[in-house]
Amino acid sequence: MVTMRHLRYLVALAETRHFGRAAELCHVTQPAMSAQIRELEEMLGIDLVERRRGAIAITSEGEEIVRRAAAVVASVRDIEDLARQRQGVLVGPLALGIIPTVAPYLLPLCLATLRARHPRLEPRLRETRTTSLLAELAAGRIDVAILALPVDRPELETLALFTDRFLLATAADDPDAAAGPADAATIRPERLLLLEDGHCLREQALAHCRLASAANLATLGATSLTTVLQMVAAGYGVTLMPELVARAGFDDPRIVLRPFREPAPAREIALAWRAASPRRKDFQALGRLVTECWKAADGRAAA
């Protein structure tokens, strides 16, 4: 008789292609993993995995079984989620992924309110870039993500939260720090400081400055937005800073922030989740709350 355990272990093994790591994912030891997989193979009468040195491989017959097993595991998780929904909105565990250029600035704006309004929610936060978030959403390792649009995956549903305009951040003593609205076209590429490759914010900034290649950019990308801003403050160049950073309380006397001329470059921040998830209501409630917090932070930024 095939059990959920067999299927869960198999899915983990297919994801990691490694008995030890799969076992870890399932919070068991490697012998337990080995035993269950072998039992499943025996029951089905099929070799599901090829044991080889280095990385193991799922056999071609195994692939189909894995696909179905993953669907079953997801369905059962959906049943559990559905049940929790009946308990009320935003109750129980919620795995939330956020891109690194949003997390440190948005969370301070929202977490207190979230905790106050939904005390029974148990958020588990994860911070990675868009690519990983999308993969983890699909795999069901996170329930919902906060990232920048566009998200071009038909299996995901999105909910726009707010428009995050970019501001031009310049050192206060920079001769380029002219007053009045900035113009993206006037930014000299060799002065533009950006995050390292893989951050969507980097791509967006490049797009808005109409720079196709990063060939003649100032430096290799920085690891965090804070680092970039430190570099700006130290006079190494300029950057496009999301208004979100300002609303989160960023204020450095060495940096001048100027809005762009309309149409201002901006990114659209949104929630994304598996369309098949039964927790739509949770996500929509979360979305409303985030949008509300974003708006509430407007005054603070203006001040």
Added chain:
Amino acid sequence: MVTMRHLRYLVALAETRHFGRAAELCHVTQPAMSAQIRELEEMLGIDLVERRRGAIAITSEGEEIVRRAAAVVASVRDIEDLARQRQGVLVGPLALGIIPTVAPYLLPLCLATLRARHPRLEPRLRETRTTSLLAELAAGRIDVAILALPVDRPELETLALFTDRFLLATAADDPDAAAGPADAATIRPERLLLLEDGHCLREQALAHCRLASAANLATLGATSLTTVLQMVAAGYGVTLMPELVARAGFDDPRIVLRPFREPAPAREIALAWRAASPRRKDFQALGRLVTECWKAADGRAAA
């Protein structure tokens, strides 16, 4: 952690609406059933079933969970079936339902061949009328059914096996037993003997004799085709006998069988299975074998 056991038990309970009978379906005792259901309810934090005297009821929240649970249970069974398919065709357990006007005549024609060609097949046979067969197919209690077309269920797939013409069976000493092809229109309703209500063969016979109502039929329906034929032999009337019965070796000196004038009344015997089943190949192989046996029995009938 929700297990397959929880889901299987829940589905059984939803089907039977009775702890004892559900337990029986799952081959466990009633306390085991009670414990698992209660555990599931506790895990999900939802009352799934209303314990009442007489028949229990699934709560409205429970209905949705049951629906999903049934889907999961079916998916897992499909995984097992899929795995068996890889072993070769017609291997392992196969639950086959057959209508009562086919089973006793078709089985002798096929079983020996089936057993010879597919020795590893473990057929589990069930004989009931079309309505039950369709329900059991849908519920997954049987894998495939042999019945008469038409089957008007979009979720089922069918494969026509052979056309089973009706013969007019008359007592040998009946004055109506004229030579030559018979004509359905000449059958006197009060002489027509039929099976009891619920058998598709009865409806087909009525349709072919252009008798809308059964108001002025000879008697209350009989329980089995053999009974009807005994009555014919005894001179109580006539009946429409499927050629299948003849091919199975039926031969009674007291009964004369005559073909009908073309277009002869007939029924189309077919296989039916859940379209979602991964065992199509099994069913098609079974279909080929049955058709072959039907054709092979032609000579015997003519002899």
Added chain:
DNA sequence: CTCGACGATCGGATAATCTGATCGTCGATG
């Protein structure tokens, strides 16, 4: 009021599963 049907509950037995230790094998490395 008594009885029967039904689901809940309990104690002891059993089977499934896990852990921790250890082994064997293969590829890389010096």
Added chain:
DNA sequence: CATCGACGATCAGATTATCCGATCGTCGAG
């Protein structure tokens, strides 16, 4: 060529989960 490290297999013993059989409590029918 010997050694080492990574990895999965295997085994014994401990731990849980699950089941069964017996029994109880409750409700409705007669």
